[in-house]
Amino acid sequence: MPTRVLILGSTGSIGVQALEVIAEHPDRFTVAGLGAGGGNIDRLAQQAADFGVPASRLAVADAARAAELARRLDAPVIGGPDAMVDLIESVAADDGVDVVLNAVVGSIGLAPSLAALRVGARLALANKESLVAGGSLVLDAAAPGQIVPVDSEHSAIAQCLRAGTVAEVDRLVLTASGGPFRGWTREQLEDVTPEQAGKHPTWSMGPMITLNSATLVNKALEVIEAHLLFDVDYDHIDVTVHPQSIVHSMVTFVDGATVAKASPPSMKLPIALALGWPDRVPGSSRACDFSTASAWTFEPVDDEVFPAIELARAAGRAGGSLTAVYNAANEAAAEGFFAGAIRFPRIVEIVGEVLGEADQWRAEPGTVEEVFAADRWARERASALVAASS
Numbered sequence: 001m002p003t004r005v006l007i008l009g010s011t012g013s014i015g016v017q018a019l020e021v022i023a024e025h026p027d028r029f030t031v032a033g034l035g036a037g038g039g040n041i042d043r044l045a046q047q048a049a050d051f052g053v054p055a056s057r058l059a060v061a062d063a064a065r066a067a068e069l070a071r072r073l074d075a076p077v078i079g080g081p082d083a084m085v086d087l088i089e090s091v092a093a094d095d096g097v098d099v100v101l102n103a104v105v106g107s108i109g110l111a112p113s114l115a116a117l118r119v120g121a122r123l124a125l126a127n128k129e130s131l132v133a134g135g136s137l138v139l140d141a142a143a144p145g146q147i148v149p150v151d152s153e154h155s156a157i158a159q160c161l162r163a164g165t166v167a168e169v170d171r172l173v174l175t176a177s178g179g180p181f182r183g184w185t186r187e188q189l190e191d192v193t194p195e196q197a198g199k200h201p202t203w204s205m206g207p208m209i210t211l212n213s214a215t216l217v218n219k220a221l222e223v224i225e226a227h228l229l230f231d232v233d234y235d236h237i238d239v240t241v242h243p244q245s246i247v248h249s250m251v252t253f254v255d256g257a258t259v260a261k262a263s264p265p266s267m268k269l270p271i272a273l274a275l276g277w278p279d280r281v282p283g284s285s286r287a288c289d290f291s292t293a294s295a296w297t298f299e300p301v302d303d304e305v306f307p308a309i310e311l312a313r314a315a316g317r318a319g320g321s322l323t324a325v326y327n328a329a330n331e332a333a334a335e336g337f338f339a340g341a342i343r344f345p346r347i348v349e350i351v352g353e354v355l356g357e358a359d360q361w362r363a364e365p366g367t368v369e370e371v372f373a374a375d376r377w378a379r380e381r382a383s384a385l386v387a388a389s390s
C-alpha cells in the first residue's frame, strides 16, 4: 500500500516539490490531504484536482479564503487558524495518515508539528521554526525516530550518521552557502534591498527562508535544529561556508573520519528520503558528475559582519524559550525589512536587542501556551523596535 502523505504548505516551494516527488512515484506515495495559508487558492485547487484530494481533506488557514475555495468546489473546506491541526486529526481519525510533511513557513507550524506527532504519524520536518520554537516540548512529544528532517543539512547529517553512532560523533559540520552577501562588509549591507536579499546564489526557495539565508539567520536556526535533532551540544556544532551548496553537511567522528553527503542542490532528494525513510527513492536527484573538473571550497563564517549564528548559540545555550524568542523576533524584524521600515543589518540587531531584554523567558516552557506567550512577546518587542527605527 502506498505511503499516505499529508502536506502542510503544499502551495509553497517545498510543498510543490513534494507533490512532484509523489507524482513521480504513484506506486510509493499517495496524497492524504493538503493544507496551505490561503495566499494561493488557485494553486491549491489545482493540486486537489491533480491528486484527487476531496474538499474535506483540504485546509486553509485564512477563513475567508477557505470559504472562497469551498464555494468554488461546492463542498466544505476546513478553514481558520486551527485548520492544519483539524485536518491532521480528521484524516488520522478517518483513513489514517503515515507521514505529515510540515512545510508551512514560520513558528505558526508548531501546533501542526505537535498534532502530527500526537496522531502517531511520521513528521517529515521542513518547518524548522516549529522545532526551534517548541524545543524540548516537540522532542518530548516524539517517539524515537518519529521526526525525520527535510532540511537539506539535517537530512545530510542523518545520512552521515548511518556511518557511525551519535556517541561516536566529535563534530557536526553544517554547510552554509554564505548567501548573496558573502564577503560583503557591514557598511555594504546598509543599502541592501529586499530584491537583492531575495536572490539566493544556489537555491530557489520561499521568500522568508531566502531572506534568512542572506542574514545567516537560516544557518543560526539550523544550528539550534541540529542541536535538538541530534542531541549534540553547541560546542560540537560548526558551520562552514561552502558556496557551491553541493556538500550539504558533514559529521566528523571521534576517530578523525569526516563523512560528507554530497549531491547537486535540489530539495527533491531530502524530501523524497523523508517521505520514504529509511528507504532511498531512486532518481530523486541528479548525482554529482565527477567526469568534469569542479572545485568544492570551504571557508569560515565572518561572524563580525554576520552575527546571527553566534547570537543563536548564546540563546540556545541559555535555553528556556529563548530560541522561540530568537525566531519570533526575527520573523517580526524580517516583516519590517520587507515593508521597507528598517535596513538589512537592523534585522539581526533587533533580534539581539530583543534577546537582551528576554530574561523572563529563560525558564524551560512547560506548555505550548508558554512558548506562544514568549513568541508573542518577542514579536511585539521586535515590532516596537522596528517602529522606533523607522
Ligand SMILES: NC(=O)C1=CN([C@@H]2O[C@H](COP(=O)(O)OP(=O)(O)OC[C@H]3O[C@@H](n4cnc5c(N)ncnc54)[C@H](OP(=O)(O)O)[C@@H]3O)[C@@H](O)[C@H]2O)C=CC1
Residues within 6 Å of the ligand: 008, 009, 010, 011, 012, 013, 014, 015, 035, 036, 037, 038, 039, 040, 041, 061, 084, 102, 103, 104, 105, 106, 108, 126, 127, 128, 129, 150, 151, 152, 203, 204, 205, 206, 207, 208, 209, 267
Ligand atoms: N524552500 C526550501 O528549499 C526549504 C525550506 N525549508 C523550510 O520549509 C518551510 C517552508 O519553506 P518554503 O516552502 O520555502 O516557503 P514558501 O513561502 O514557499 O511556502 C510556505 C507555505 O506555507 C503556507 N502557509 C503560510 N502561512 C500559513 C498558515 N498560517 N497556515 C498554513 N500554511 C501556511 C503557504 O501557503 P499560501 O502561500 O498558499 O498562503 C505556503 O504553502 C520553512 O520553514 C522553511 O524554512 C527548509 C529547507 C529548504
Ligand SMILES: CC(=O)[C@@H](O)[C@H](O)COP(=O)(O)O
Residues within 6 Å of the ligand: 151, 152, 153, 175, 176, 177, 178, 179, 203, 209, 212, 213, 214, 218, 219, 267
Ligand atoms: C535548502 C536548504 O536546506 C536551505 O536551508 C539552504 O541551506 C539555504 O541556504 P543557506 O546555506 O544559504 O542558508
Ligand SMILES: [Mn+2]
Residues within 6 Å of the ligand: 151, 152, 153, 222
Ligand atoms: Mn537548510
